[in-house]
Amino acid sequence: MTTPEVPPPGLSWVKADRAAALWTVRRKYVPQVASAHGVGTKELRGYGTLGATTYTVYSYAEVQRVVAALESGEVVLDPFWRADTEEGARGARRDALTTCGCVVLMLAVVIAIALLSS
Missing domain, CATH: 1.20.5 (Single alpha-helices involved in coiled-coils or other helix-helix interfaces)
Known part of the structure; x- marks a missing residue:
């Protein structure tokens, strides 16, 4: 089992792309994995030239908890969700x-x- 990554200073939330990479799941299934395993989420709003965009971020510590559970075999994800x-x-x-x-x-x-x- 590998040790969890230490988040950079000030990083307590990650975007879905980062969570997908850590969990080795397809990006579109990150919300289902997070919901199924109690990962905390927060909605953020970004502003650009075309207006406001809302996106979800995931608690880094809880994402790492799921990573550890996946590595230990405690959690098994649907093969269709996985990227590998x-x-x-x-x-x-x-x-x-x-x-x-x-x-x-x-x-x-x-x-x-x-x-x-x-």
């Missing part, structure tokens, strides 16, 4: 194909509208 399993890779490919299909469909609709309006 064949099931997870298959799901990631399916998600990518679905996204590409939606983009192609939207482009086809835009082209059809342009052709019909001329």
Whole structure:
């Protein structure tokens, strides 16, 4: 078992990408893992040129607790959620194909509208 990482000074919350990397799960399943294992969350708001964006951050100490539980085998995650399993890779490919299909469909609709309006 590896020792938990020591958070940098002032870091007590991590974004979903960091939690996903520590847990070796696909990014879209971070909320489910956090919820299932009691990881504390907090909503933050960021402001940019397009307006406000709300995003969730996760308690670093509790993320590390789940990391330790995963390493010890106390917690086992659904293989479909994981980033290092064949099931997870298959799901990631399916998600990518679905996204590409939606983009192609939207482009086809835009082209059809342009052709019909001329």
